[in-house]
Amino acid sequence: MSTTAVEELLKPVLASAPGKVILFGEHAVVHGKTAVAAAVSDLRILVEVTPLVEPTLELHLPDLVGPDGEAVRLVRNSRDVGFTLGSTLKVESDEGATPPSEEVTEALHELLSGTREGDRPALLPLLFLSTAILSNLFADQTSPVRGLRVRAVSCCLPVSAGLGSSAALCVATAAALLELRRRLAGGGRGGGGGGEGGDARDAAAAAPAGKRERVWQPEGLETLNAWAYAAETLIHGNPSGLDNTVSCYGGVLRYVREPRSTETVATFPQLSMLLTDTRVAGRSTRRLVAHVATLLGRCPDVTARVLEAIDAIAKQFLACGDEMTAEEVGALMVMNHHLLGALGVGHASLDAVCAAAARRGCWSKLTGAGGGGCALTLLRADLVSAARADLIEELQARGFRCYASDLGGQGVLLHADAHCAPRAGGMTGLAARGGGGEGGRGGARGRRRALAACAVYGVFAVACVVRVLRRQL
Numbered sequence: 001m002s003t004t005a006v007e008e009l010l011k012p013v014l015a016s017a018p019g020k021v022i023l024f025g026e027h028a029v030v031h032g033k034t035a036v037a038a039a040v041s042d043l044r045i046l047v048e049v050t051p052l053v054e055p056t057l058e059l060h061l062p063d064l065v066g067p068d069g070e071a072v073r074l075v076r077n078s079r080d081v082g083f084t085l086g087s088t089l090k091v092e093s094d095e096g097a098t099p100p101s102e103e104v105t106e107a108l109h110e111l112l113s114g115t116r117e118g119d120r121p122a123l124l125p126l127l128f129l130s131t132a133i134l135s136n137l138f139a140d141q142t143s144p145v146r147g148l149r150v151r152a153v154s155c156c157l158p159v160s161a162g163l164g165s166s167a168a169l170c171v172a173t174a175a176a177l178l179e180l181r182r183r184l185a186g187g188g189r190g191g192g193g194g195g196e197g198g199d200a201r202d203a204a205a206a207a208p209a210g211k212r213e214r215v216w217q218p219e220g221l222e223t224l225n226a227w228a229y230a231a232e233t234l235i236h237g238n239p240s241g242l243d244n245t246v247s248c249y250g251g252v253l254r255y256v257r258e259p260r261s262t263e264t265v266a267t268f269p270q271l272s273m274l275l276t277d278t279r280v281a282g283r284s285t286r287r288l289v290a291h292v293a294t295l296l297g298r299c300p301d302v303t304a305r306v307l308e309a310i311d312a313i314a315k316q317f318l319a320c321g322d323e324m325t326a327e328e329v330g331a332l333m334v335m336n337h338h339l340l341g342a343l344g345v346g347h348a349s350l351d352a353v354c355a356a357a358a359r360r361g362c363w364s365k366l367t368g369a370g371g372g373g374c375a376l377t378l379l380r381a382d383l384v385s386a387a388r389a390d391l392i393e394e395l396q397a398r399g400f401r402c403y404a405s406d407l408g409g410q411g412v413l414l415h416a417d418a419h420c421a422p423r424a425g426g427m428t429g430l431a432a433r434g435g436g437g438e439g440g441r442g443g444a445r446g447r448r449r450a451l452a453a454c455a456v457y458g459v460f461a462v463a464c465v466v467r468v469l470r471r472q473l
Contacts, residue, residue, distance in 0.1 A: 012050040014415040015175035019163035020246040021367045024314040029240045033311035038252040041409025043157035045168040049176040052147030059126045060151045072119045082138035097226035099233040125231035133177040158277040162368020167243030174227040250411025267322040272379040275403040278349035280372020288369040330363030337365035345370030
């Protein structure tokens, strides 16, 4: 192989993926109910994958810092990785990119021995994706590329805040690794690929002239999303698949887990939103999801009613969301928030955000797993800039951080080089993506009836849960 060809192989691959907000349906979606979620396209995770001549696997997450002040990092010899994983390297394939087997998981944990325990949840998905997607690299040390460096950074997306940062990490990492695999298989930079793992299903669409970003073909997105979900299970155990799907496809989506159904929401009301990260330490999506599952087992009838009420709210929004006023959408948000509180996934910090917004005539709810994390606030259209600034100032005085991003927008992207990749920055515009249109159903009277039904159902479900929990205590 010529020197020029080797240099081409060793060029880094950059990919980014957005976080997400769940408008309606948190936790209920895990149990087969409907959720509505949107990508926050201005808040992203950027992953750079660099092939190495040296037989080294390096994983680096500089935004995650341990108690000793050191960033999360793993460095291993590629030969040792191949030896430890052995035949399990060949277990995974694109057609069956499923959660890793117990054998694979045990081998991955063995490779993480000696690392800080708190670092492993972030390192596990990167290690899994690197060794599964590029299994040949670790099994065959005779090629010019014998090692790999994976570096992931946040571009304004808060980490561990309920905005899908782990899913964005998995999606962006899988995208960069699949693109590198295509290149190593002979696909080049941006063309179709050949050889193992290099067919058109992986390939991103070629960038138009003058463009510095590439999007993925629909068939390739299915493969990419399957890998991202498989990696997510190592972090969250039993995720719904919503976060990685929104990060992968972008836009605003209606999502049902079982039977799986994903549908783009074509019409979306103009909503001005504010995101607030409460910065609560020690929250765990895995524990919160498990808590709701436990509650469903202990109080099945009552908990099921709460989940059904959350489902009804999501469906009501989908039925006529583009015709709804901000007040009507806000009423649904508030009901959804209190129902999630009845499930025990709320937090005093989230209630503080809701109270501050309510004093200014705005509406808030938790978004994501809860237990802290982020709140989503719908701002009144007539809220003057001084009042908005006053709200942000009050929230930041509590130690919270405020962000804004268009809702919807592009999902996973490949970037030609570091100059066109997203960078960390401050707050962005508050205008929500999407339009009005005339595609809604129902009418003002029907919406009012449905809102009233949701309210009665929600209040009844909350009251039932409170009574049952009080008896248990």
